[in-house]
Amino acid sequence: MNISVFDLFKIGIGPSSSHTVGPMRAALDFVAKLRERGCLQQVSGVKIELFGSLGATGVGHGSGPAVILGLEGQAPETIDPAYMQPRLDEIKQQAKLSLDGEHEISFVEDDDLLYIFAPLPQHPNGMRFSARDAAGICLYTREYFSVGGGFVVDEDEIESAEQAVHDDDDTVLPYPFETMEQLLGHCNASGLSISEIMMANETVHRSAEEVRQGLLDIWHVMQACVQRGCDIDGTLPGGLNVKRRAPELYKKLMGRPEAALRDPLSALDWVNLYALAVNEENAAGGRVVTAPTNGAAGIVPAVLHYYMRFYYSGSESGVVRFMLTAAAVGMLCKRNASISGAEVGCQGEVGSACAMAAAGLAAVSGGTPEQIENAAEIGMEHNLGLTCDPIAGLVQVPCIERNAMASIKAINASRIALNGDGEHFVSLDKVIKTMRDTGADMQSKYKETSQGGLAVNVIEC
DSSP, X not given: OOOOHHHHSEEEESSOIIIIIHHHHHHHHHHHHHHHTTOGGGOOEEEEEEEEHHHXXXXXXXXXXXXXXXXXXXXXXXXXXXXXXXXXXXXXXXXXXXXXXXXXXXXXXXXXXEEESSOBTTBSEEEEXXXXXXXXXXEEEEEEEEEETXXXXXXXXXXXXXXXXXXXXXXXXXXXXXXXXXXXXXXXXHOOOHHHHHHHHHTTTSOHHHHHHHHHHHHHHHHHHHHHHHHOOSBOSSSSOOBOOHHHHHHHHHHOTTHHHHOTTHHHHHHHHHHHHXXXXXXXXXXXXXXXXXXXXXXXXXXXXXXXXXXTTOOHHHHHHHHHHHHHHHHHHHHHSOOOHHHHOGGGTHXXXXXXXXXXXXXXXXXXXXXXXXXHHHHHHTTTTOOBOOGGGOSOTTHHHHHHHHHHHHHHHHHHHHTSOSOOSSOHHHHHHHHHHHHHHSOGGGBSSSSSTHHHHSOOO
16 A cells, blocks of 8 residues: 555645645646646636535635635645735735746636536546636646545546555555555564554655654644644634634643542543644644544544653654554555545544544554554444534534544543453454445535535524
8 A cells, every 4th residue: 555654644724635735736736737738828817616515615615715825836735824815815806816926817716716516427526727828718627636635636547546546656565455454464474563564664765764753743733733722712714703612721721730630531621622722723724734634633633642641651752653553544544435524424534533543542552453453443433424514614513523522532442442352343444344335325415515414404603
């Protein structure tokens, strides 16, 4: 499986990996294609069409701003969130944008950016970019599909999306695997842990120290995100007037440390805080880490914070083992089902993240490969059928609280597994297949369209 831990854990911006990060990457690729074809300077205007789930919830998810800034050459991992809105205001006022930051063209958002509820046949998250010259003649057009977690494929790759996303090179890995059964087989045959198997595969492309430092850099971004979420008060954007709760909760917890001596569950308040802080930052368009998506970005950081702050054994080497183990589970979810809410509902986002965090925590708690698999299976199994029905198309309700609930569930899944011997009735491979099948059976209105569930039963403010 030639997918890297750094493909799953990517630094980006909120509020959505599939609806913000992916579209920005698609726009970047479209501009690169224009340059490769030698027609960038001939472009007089562009047209962007967002289809399906992108069309239905793209306004609330920031898809439009993402593609506009992507066309200007901005990348999700490097753009300053504070730069975005002022620049978008300039583009709207001047009715012009700068392709790749150097070639100015006319751009009227109401005319050149269209939200279309009907999906393209290949995938619910489709986009079409078209460039025209001064005479209105189409110079180039390309369709892209945001397939979850910030991954993007184009119209040629979507027909073989598994290969395009997962096998983007022909490097032979020392321990290839496509199922948990195969991964456990490697562990049993080699005597290596899941994290050691993952490290061996990662070092085909980079040194062990580069892997370690890269993962610690991602951990530092996660920590900074939690801290920002605890420090910034106010109301989240988008019109629902959802109040940030993390800053107030942080002050309460800091102001009553003695409560921890009386309340055996006080650690859960901190786990809730970590998750709420991350997802409130995500909802505000801040810098987050896809883990494996933005909508589920708070779960892995929350459980990692729990490990570092409530375990005597918490260490940076443990963080690396945690993330490598979690990534192995995320890879299996992505390859054999989906991590896209628009494709399988929130079970693919929060369910996958819960399974990843449970596996990571079991690993740093001394779990065997079989116990780790059991932890991941429990985390996924008890998120099966979870719908994606964000109110007003915003990644706020129920998304923010859902991350806190899944973080607690991941910790409990790990504890249940560690109190067993690794033997269990349902395998992770089977529960991932069930997640895929459940997503296929799920009505489209429950898959990130804001046309069902809470999105229609709660009055929008």
